Amino acid sequence: MRDVAAAAGVSVSTVANVLNNPGVVAVATRERVEAAMNRVGFVRSAAARQLRGLPSRLVGSITLDQGNPFYAELNRGIEDHLDEAGCMLLACSTDQRADRELRALQLLEEHSPRGVIITPTGANGQRLAAVSARGTPVVLLDARQDGADLCAAAVDHVLGGRLAGDHLLALGHRRVAFLTAGDDIAPVRERRAGLAAALEGAGAGPPVEVRAVEAGFSGGTDAAVSKLLAWAPSAVVCVNDIAALAVIRAVQARGLRVPGDLSVVGYDDLPFAAHVRPALTTVARPIRALGRVAAELLLAEGGGGHRHREAMFAPRLVVRATTAPIG
Amino acid sequence: MRDVAAAAGVSVSTVANVLNNPGVVAVATRERVEAAMNRVGFVRSAAARQLRGLPSRLVGSITLDQGNPFYAELNRGIEDHLDEAGCMLLACSTDQRADRELRALQLLEEHSPRGVIITPTGANGQRLAAVSARGTPVVLLDARQDGADLCAAAVDHVLGGRLAGDHLLALGHRRVAFLTAGDDIAPVRERRAGLAAALEGAGAGPPVEVRAVEAGFSGGTDAAVSKLLAWAPSAVVCVNDIAALAVIRAVQARGLRVPGDLSVVGYDDLPFAAHVRPALTTVARPIRALGRVAAELLLAEGGGGHRHREAMFAPRLVVRATTAPIG
DNA sequence: GTGAAAGCGCTAACAA
DNA sequence: TTGTTAGCGCTTTCAC
Numbered sequence: 001m002r003d004v005a006a007a008a009g010v011s012v013s014t015v016a017n018v019l020n021n022p023g024v025v026a027v028a029t030r031e032r033v034e035a036a037m038n039r040v041g042f043v044r045s046a047a048a049r050q051l052r053g054l055p056s057r058l059v060g061s062i063t064l065d066q067g068n069p070f071y072a073e074l075n076r077g078i079e080d081h082l083d084e085a086g087c088m089l090l091a092c093s094t095d096q097r098a099d100r101e102l103r104a105l106q107l108l109e110e111h112s113p114r115g116v117i118i119t120p121t122g123a124n125g126q127r128l129a130a131v132s133a134r135g136t137p138v139v140l141l142d143a144r145q146d147g148a149d150l151c152a153a154a155v156d157h158v159l160g161g162r163l164a165g166d167h168l169l170a171l172g173h174r175r176v177a178f179l180t181a182g183d184d185i186a187p188v189r190e191r192r193a194g195l196a197a198a199l200e201g202a203g204a205g206p207p208v209e210v211r212a213v214e215a216g217f218s219g220g221t222d223a224a225v226s227k228l229l230a231w232a233p234s235a236v237v238c239v240n241d242i243a244a245l246a247v248i249r250a251v252q253a254r255g256l257r258v259p260g261d262l263s264v265v266g267y268d269d270l271p272f273a274a275h276v277r278p279a280l281t282t283v284a285r286p287i288r289a290l291g292r293v294a295a296e297l298l299l300a301e302g303g304g305g306h307r308h309r310e311a312m313f314a315p316r317l318v319v320r321a322t323t324a325p326i327g
Numbered sequence: 328m329r330d331v332a333a334a335a336g337v338s339v340s341t342v343a344n345v346l347n348n349p350g351v352v353a354v355a356t357r358e359r360v361e362a363a364m365n366r367v368g369f370v371r372s373a374a375a376r377q378l379r380g381l382p383s384r385l386v387g388s389i390t391l392d393q394g395n396p397f398y399a400e401l402n403r404g405i406e407d408h409l410d411e412a413g414c415m416l417l418a419c420s421t422d423q424r425a426d427r428e429l430r431a432l433q434l435l436e437e438h439s440p441r442g443v444i445i446t447p448t449g450a451n452g453q454r455l456a457a458v459s460a461r462g463t464p465v466v467l468l469d470a471r472q473d474g475a476d477l478c479a480a481a482v483d484h485v486l487g488g489r490l491a492g493d494h495l496l497a498l499g500h501r502r503v504a505f506l507t508a509g510d511d512i513a514p515v516r517e518r519r520a521g522l523a524a525a526l527e528g529a530g531a532g533p534p535v536e537v538r539a540v541e542a543g544f545s546g547g548t549d550a551a552v553s554k555l556l557a558w559a560p561s562a563v564v565c566v567n568d569i570a571a572l573a574v575i576r577a578v579q580a581r582g583l584r585v586p587g588d589l590s591v592v593g594y595d596d597l598p599f600a601a602h603v604r605p606a607l608t609t610v611a612r613p614i615r616a617l618g619r620v621a622a623e624l625l626l627a628e629g630g631g632g633h634r635h636r637e638a639m640f641a642p643r644l645v646v647r648a649t650t651a652p653i654g
Numbered sequence: 655g656t657g658a659a660a661g662c663g664c665t666a667a668c669a670a
Numbered sequence: 671t672t673g674t675t676a677g678c679g680c681t682t683t684c685a686c
Contacts, residue, residue, distance in 0.1 A: 001679060011657045016681060026655060041461065046437040048679035050374035051662045057434070058417075066418075067403030067615075069396045076394030079420060088434055090385075091393075091418045093406060107384070107415055110373040134368065245602040252604075275572045277579075277604040288394075328663060338673045343665060353671060375663035378678045 001042070008036035019044070050112060057087045059298060060108035060116040062101060063141075065093045069270050070240070070287060071119070074141065077291020078117060085299055087114060096183060098123035105131065115298040117141055122185055137301035139294045142187050145310060151301060152310045153294040157187045160283045160315035161194025164237045164265045167281070167317055169202045172326035173263060177233040178207040179224065179243055188239055191267065195237055208233065225250040234326050235263035241270045241282055248278075248322065259324035269318050278321035285315045328369070335363035346371070377439060384414045386625060387435035387443040389428060390468075392420045396597050397567070397614060398446070401468065404618020405444060412626055414441060423510055425450035432458065442625040444468055449512055464628035466621045469514050472637060478628060479637045480621040484514045487610045487642035488521025491564045491592045494608070494644055496529045499653035500590060504560040505534040506551065506570055515566055518594065522564055535560065552577040561653050562590035568597045568609055575605075575649065586651035596645050605648035612642045 005012045010033060017025045018033045025033075036042075050056050059082055063071035071093075079089050090113060092104035101121050105128075108116055115137035120128065122143075129148040132138040140152035168176055176199060178192050196206050210228045225247055228236060238244035244266030248258050258264055258278060266273060269284030293311045300306070332339045337360060344352045345360045352360075363369075377383050386409055390398035398420075406416050417440060419431035428448050432455075435443055442464035447455065449470075456475040459465040467479035495503055503526055505519050523533050537555045552574055555563060565571035571593030575585050585591055585605060593600060596611030620638045627633070 012680085013658075013682085014656055017656080020681075024655070029655075041457070043433075043436045043439075043461075045378070045439065045679050047374040047377035047439065048662090049681080051372070051378055051664090051679080052681050053662065054681080058438070065403065066393075066406065067400045069399060072396060072399030072402075073394045075399075075418065076392065076420065079393065079418070086434070088431075088438075089393075089418050091402065091406070091416050093403065104415075106370075107413070109370045111385070111415075112370075112372065112374065130368070134370075242598070245599065249602050271569075272572065272599045272603070275576050276599070276602070339664080340666085340674075341672055344672080347665075351671075356671080372663050375678085376665080378663080378680090379665050380678065381665080 003040050004033065004036045004042050007040055008033045055302070056112055056114045057085075058090050058111055058113040059087050059295070060104075060111075060113045060118075061089050061091045062104050062108070062116065062118040062120075063091070063093060064096050064119055064121075066091050067093070068242075069272075070268050073270075073287045074119075074291040074294075077288035078295045079291075080288070081292045081295035081299075087299075094121055096121050096185065102127065109134075109136065112136070115139065115301065117294045117298055119143065137298050139298045139301075141290065141294050144186065145308070146186070149308050151297040151308045153290050153297060153313070154310060155187070155285045155290065155313045155315055157190035157315070158194035158197070160267065160285070161191035161196075161237070162198045163194075163315060163317040164191075164267075164283055165195045165198025165207075167319065167323065168235045168237070168263065168265070169198065169204065171235075171263065171323060173233075173235040174199075174204040174326075175231075175233040175235070176204070176207045177210050177228055177231060177236040179210050179228065179236050179238045179247060181239050181243060182211050183239075191237075191239070207237070210236075221246040222250050225254075229254070229256075229262075233262070235265070235323065237265045237267075239267060241266035241268045241273050241280060244280055244282065244322070245272075245276060248276075248280075259322050263323040263326075265323060273318075274320065281320045281323040282318050283315045284318045286313055289313070330367050331360065331363045331369050334367055335360045382629070383439055383441045384412075385417050385438055385440040386414050386622070387417045387419070387431075387438075387440045387445075389419050389421060389431050389435070389443065389445040389447075391423045391446055391448075393418050394420070395569075396599075397595050400597075400614045401446075401618040401621075404615035405622045406618075407615070408619045408622035408626075414626075421448055423448050423512065429454065436461075436463065439463070442466065442628065444621045444625055446470065464625050466625045466628070468617065468621050471513065472635065473513070476635050478624040478635045480617050480624060480640070481637060482514070482612045482617065482640045482642055484517035484642070485521035485524070487594065487612070488518035488523070488564070489525045490521075490642060490644040491518075491594075491610055492522045492525025492534075494646065494650065495562045495564070495590065495592065496525060496531065498562075498590065498650060500562040501526075501531040501653075502558075502560040502562070503531070503534045504555055504558060504563040505536050506555065506563050506565045506574060507536060507538055508566050508570060509538050510566075518564075518566070534564070537563075548573040549577050552581075556581070556583075556589075560589070562592070562650065564592045564594075566594060568593035568595045568600050568607060571607060571609065571649070572599075572603060575603075575607075586649050590650040590653075592650060600645075601647065608647045608650040609645050610642045611645045613640055616640070 094101040266280045266282035273280040421428040446468045593609035600607040
């Protein structure tokens with residue numbers, strides 16, 4: 001900036017005015033300064049502005065895995081809204097490990113971000129509250145504010161589980177399994193609870209729970225499917241579409257048919273769900289909108305007189321071709 | 328930091344030593360300082376360190392769309408490697424628009440990142456060279472260094488196109504279409520060139536090109552498929568797996584069978600490709616490895632005496648069930 | 655309409 | 671082993 005000032009034959013504060021207060025500087029001067037900026041290749045230093053206490057343009061995003069299509073889409077939604085405010089996403093993955101989450105939080109804080117949007121593992125609630133108390137807006141994503149008083153953009157997963165359960169009940173299913181992924185995070189517990197409530201409310205037995213070791217497209221699923229089939233359910237609700245697809249494949253590999261021999265319900269309605277054959281019946285949630293709203297809540301928290309809010313989204317059942325009447 | 332110093336009854340430079348030079352400070356003092364840091368809730372200011380000229384821990388990633396599973400996986404690979412160096416990803420999407428790319432570059436530069444990894448639209452080559460010249464390492468991802476002298480982690484897309492072409496030729500196909508997505512970026516041009524080379528080398532006609540307006544899972548595909556079928560090819564090579572899936576669906580909706588009536592080849596081998604039915608024949612590239620290597624090149628460029636390098640990955644044909652002999 | 659100067663939190667060179 | 675100090679690039683207040 002000094003260089004620009006020198007090149008334009010003015011003082012640094014005039015350059016500053018051109019930048020922050022263009023109206024106050026004479027047109028001729030301004031043009032001279034702007035020309036100088038181009039000549040010198042001037043780039044403002046965000047570090048220096050931050051040091052002066054100006055609001056940062058960085059927003060942290062901590063998800064379980066930014067490589068997962070679901071979280072990728074979420075980040076995209078966040079980015080879309082942030083873009084309008086000139087902010088950028090600092091994206092980290094935790095792989096659902098509390099230590100990685102803590103580290104990410106630490107590194108993020110050092111950059112004094114405008115705020116942090118997080119899909120929490122659930123293990124660092126206190127730390128999150130501390131970050132928030134220190135003045136960095138924290139928005140919970142896909143999680144309720146349990147205890148801590150924070151903003152949240154959440155999905156009613158109890159309803160999601162119930163939707164899946166009601167759908168299967170209506171088709172005559174009574175033996176229903178729930179396939180989870182070795183995790184015990186709140187959104188998964190809630191889905192299971194909703195499913196159980198639906199089944200038990202109708203006098204059916206509770207869902208049996210089957211754990212796949214890995215949540216991914218491959219690995220761990222095959223053993224889980226053996227366990228699953230040993231219980232001989234007529235339907236299975238999966239923790240997400242990826243798991244559902246893996247289950248379908250494993251079931252088909254055993255010579256069984258979906259939905260003829262086993263109905264399968266996914267969760268998320270990822271873009272591929274509609275294009276798979278048989279097309280996946282699944283519980284949809286507005287992923288990108290979730291991200292956008294989280295970003296909105298984050299930016300709104302900057303304003304004074306703030307009260308933490310929770311934006312709750314209702315999931316929606318999308319019936320396609322992997323569920324069928326029993327018999 | 329002053330607060331910590333006061334709380335521990337030492338000077339700021341002692342606190343600094345505890346942070347940067349722990350060996351040189353007396354154990355008792357160090358423990359006192361560390362206790363004070365916890366008490367005060369001390370968080371280092373990255374802004375201040377940067378202002379002092381220390382290397383930044385931020386790495387920019389500019390992709391076409393971080394919500395796209397391919398780029399999401401790429402970012403994850405980058406993150407994996409960066410993590411070991413304590414760096415974080417500043418992720419932006421351009422939607423393949425030159426103006427958005429320019430803006431992202433601008434915003435990134437203001438944060439003086441340790442480097443930038445970019446899937447270029449191709450329109451801002453000069454600007455990239457300028458950024459690099461100014462001292463910020465730039466690594467091209469999924470692109471060759473055309474003209475500009477930059478590091479690159481690329482895939483041999485000409486080979487990729489050729490692999491698809493050779494496979495189809497071996498199955499007896501002679502009328503082959505190439506379905507692109509309304510874009511004209513280098514990786515796509517190269518695939519088409521490789522495909523054309525294979526076909527023409529074997530005396531078959533050149534591939535006809537069909538443009539889908541949108542690259543997404545939905546939208547634009549249906550009209551493109553009509554155009555495609557009007558030409559009555561026996562096989563189609565798609566610009567990526569997502570497009571391939573959309574094509575398969577649209578073709579099936581018209582009562583035709585894949586691969587019976589039309590063979591389809593995808594590109595990328597995204598995780599779902601193996602789980603779709605019929606399972607997708609596709610050209611695979613090591614996505615996460617690409618990201619990791621890009622990150623490696625980036626960090627290596629920090630070291631002195633640097634010569635720009637190009638890491639080239641060979642794609643691999645994965646034959647599944649969407650291609651069949653003609654007849 | 656423009657300039658001078660202080661200070662944000664930190665590091666590194668030097669002094670004690 | 672610990673303390674003092676200058677200065678990184680910017681914004682902002684105040685004086686001209």
